[in-house]
Amino acid sequence: MRRLVVAAFLAALSLAFFSCAERAEAGVMVRIGRGSQTMAVSVDGISRYAWRVSTGRAGFGTPSGVFHPQSMAAHWFSHKYYNAPMPHAIFFYGGLAIHGSYHLA
Numbered sequence: 001m002r003r004l005v006v007a008a009f010l011a012a013l014s015l016a017f018f019s020c021a022e023r024a025e026a027g028v029m030v031r032i033g034r035g036s037q038t039m040a041v042s043v044d045g046i047s048r049y050a051w052r053v054s055t056g057r058a059g060f061g062t063p064s065g066v067f068h069p070q071s072m073a074a075h076w077f078s079h080k081y082y083n084a085p086m087p088h089a090i091f092f093y094g095g096l097a098i099h100g101s102y103h104l105a
Contacts, residue, residue, distance in 0.1 A: 030098070034062055039098075054101070067092040 031040045034055050041049040055062035060081070069090050076086040080095065089099035 032062065032098075034064075054103075063096065067096060 027042075027044045029042045031042075032038075032053065032055060033040070037053055037055060039049075039051050039053045040047065070093055071091045073089050073091070074087070076089045076097075076099070078084040078086055085102055086097060086099040087102070089097045091097045
């Protein structure tokens with residue numbers, strides 16, 4: 001169930017980032033808490049979503065900083081990490097991405 005919620009969120013987030021019909025502006029901010037393993041989303045300063053996430057295992061760390069989306073893909077397989085599936089991926093500079101997972105914890 002959580003996987004479906006994350007997939008729905010990523011689809012909605014992609015519309016906010018990449019809508020081309022009319023140039024509507026929305027201030028979408030995503031904050032990843034590496035210590036708390038959470039992702040919080042606000043739109044125009046209003047908190048909308050919060051999820052538990054995994055920010056990577058040993059050797060696959062999550063960098064800190066401010067990043068802006070560059071592209072997205074509904075179905076993607078990692079070129080860097082052994083063809084691992086990355087559904088609903090939003091890519092940032094340098095190949096960084098937020099994406100869903102089929103892995104169940």
